Amino acid sequence: MKTAAAGLALGLAGCAAWAQGQPSQATASAERGRALLLQRQDTGCVLCHQIPGLPAGGALGPSLQGLAQRSTPAQARERIADARRFNPQTIMPAYLSTEGLHNVAAPYRGQTVLTPQALDDIVSYLFQPHTP
Numbered sequence: 001m002k003t004a005a006a007g008l009a010l011g012l013a014g015c016a017a018w019a020q021g022q023p024s025q026a027t028a029s030a031e032r033g034r035a036l037l038l039q040r041q042d043t044g045c046v047l048c049h050q051i052p053g054l055p056a057g058g059a060l061g062p063s064l065q066g067l068a069q070r071s072t073p074a075q076a077r078e079r080i081a082d083a084r085r086f087n088p089q090t091i092m093p094a095y096l097s098t099e100g101l102h103n104v105a106a107p108y109r110g111q112t113v114l115t116p117q118a119l120d121d122i123v124s125y126l127f128q129p130h131t132p
């Protein structure tokens with residue numbers, strides 16, 4: 001419960017940050033998701049994944065081409081939130097969890113990498129139809 005409350009607070013803070021210059025927060029935005037996926041420092045997704053519609057990505061993780069054929073948006077969201085639930089040995093960072101993380105720099109302790117809104121935006125991009 002404590003964690004959920006913290007997540008909610010962070011989510012709201014994230015929305016407030018996004019709200020500056022952003023007209024609507026109500027729905028997930030594939031456009032914002034695309035920008036998040038491309039952030040090498042903050043998310044690093046493209047360091048490990050080839051992602052349709054984005055410049056060449058890394059190969060440490062599987063290509064996300066065809067993701068919609070093998071996963072539902074909810075399943076992908078779960079995995080991005082905390083891939084350790086599916087593979088305890090995974091090298092993929094847990095983006096919406098603060099549990100069991102080590103070597104976290106002081107300013108980031110107790111914070112998730114992504115807000116729930118940002119995660120929704122990313123899933124929205126990954127599941128929108130792409131031209132190859």
Ligand code: HEC
Pocket residue numbers: 037043044045046047048049060061062063064067070071076079080083086087090091092093095122
């Ligand atoms: C350090 C490398 C790394 C980073 C960074 C990373 N991933 Fe992953 N990802 C993996 C690996 C490896 C897998 C394969 C499953 C596993 O080992 O957990 C995976 C699996 C996935 C899957 C499931 C793929 C499938 O075929 O079903 C999705 C979706 C995904 N990652 C999305 C993301 C997103 C979105 C980000 C950024 C927010 C991200 N990943 C960042 C390494 C990474």
